[in-house]
Amino acid sequence: MPRGSLVHATACGLGPARILARHLAALLLGASASSLAAACAIPADRDRAEDVDRDAAIASRARRATQGAELYGRYCALCHGRDARGYAADHAPSLVSETFLATATNAFLARSVREGRPGTAMGAYGRAHGGPLGNDEVDAIIDFLRWPGPSWAAMPDAPVVGDPERGEVVYNEMCQPCHGTKASRGQAVHLANPGLLRAATDAFLREAIVHGRPGTPMMPFAGRLDDRDIDNVVALLRSWASASAPPAWPAEIPQDMPLVIHPEGPTPRFTLRMDRFVSAAQVKEALEAKSRIVILDARTPAEWLNLRIPGSVPAPYHDFSRLDGLENDGTWVVAYCACPHHASGIVVDELRRRGFSRTAVLDEGILRWKQLGYPVEERAPVEESR
Ligand code: HEC
């Protein structure tokens, strides 16, 4: 029996909440979304009105969660993993660990998704920031992440009082090995990121430190640090917050940008690693030699607006329409992202599927490209008055 009908057959004897929980689980495992509506039909012989109301509310939430599951699969799974437990690419964190969902308010989640985390692989997905998702769609993803648990988390908003200088001593010893310095990310979430610090309350940060994130390398520090030291570290993180606002979206990305850089130039000679990856050094040389080349930015378009390789064109991993304008005439096409291979890999796979053979993924990605001091065009962060 196919998995979908198994879910349906066994689930129909259960209450709607559990039917839907199963259905979402099946969705994550790759089963089709289409039969959800059928599976969540509420039995007609329910007599108690409150049951019906409750079931209707659950069913409506479940429909949104299902829409969210589809959006999640399309836009987020490549880094956060199909099951949202993180670490599919670029150390993207888990989005479903118990302590995270219990302390991340919907406002925190929505803001993180809409505005992204500048300077990391986490792009801005909100339409107002140049991304592909409307607010309802972001909310649907949040419903999906929370499903079948409570649909929101309440957190106190009181600021934590502590001494940032003492906090720095603790941070350098106990946190920096994983989280990196104020200036640069380590392997774990960048705690100095303006996007995080705009979205997170002190209480959210404190709870994460106290209880950790079970199932990830983030251990609980309760017992390892006393309360005062924890407050001091939170005060340090808060002192890193800046007044910069995320860039809003007045700027339009032109649809008719030229795709080919230096159309009259020579063809570069690239040596690919594993028949797939081209080094940043080779691409930089090709640009200096005014070679004929196409460079595609595979991230969400807002990321291209904020930081890009000069001459590159946005061709996001979730929308291939720009690729239709490419001519398959032997011109090299290089795609890059920040992850540094996942989103660009999706674009290169699509091009190869369409018969483009001279295609490559920029091996180091744009963030390393910038660190190397190679040319970029960048939009300055907008200062926010607070
Ligand atoms: C290209 C990889 C990538 C994609 C695609 C991506 N993310 Fe992320 N996301 C990250 C990384 C990396 C971080 C951590 C950023 C940091 O270092 O601060 C992150 C952080 C987050 C956070 C904050 C988590 C926390 O613990 O503070 C949320 C929420 C989130 N992502 C949701 C999403 C959603 C929803 C989508 C799809 C719409 C998505 N992400 C797509 C890489 C990605």
Ligand code: HEC
């Ligand atoms: C062994 C590595 C490691 C150490 C040491 C560590 N962390 Fe973490 N931390 C992580 C990882 C990995 C995550 C993301 C976990 C996930 O996927 O949800 C994280 C998450 C967090 C978060 C939540 C961020 C968010 O947006 O959800 C905070 C806050 C945090 N760490 C603070 C600290 C502080 C403060 C210290 C030092 C006292 C510290 N961590 C030490 C690995 C570490």
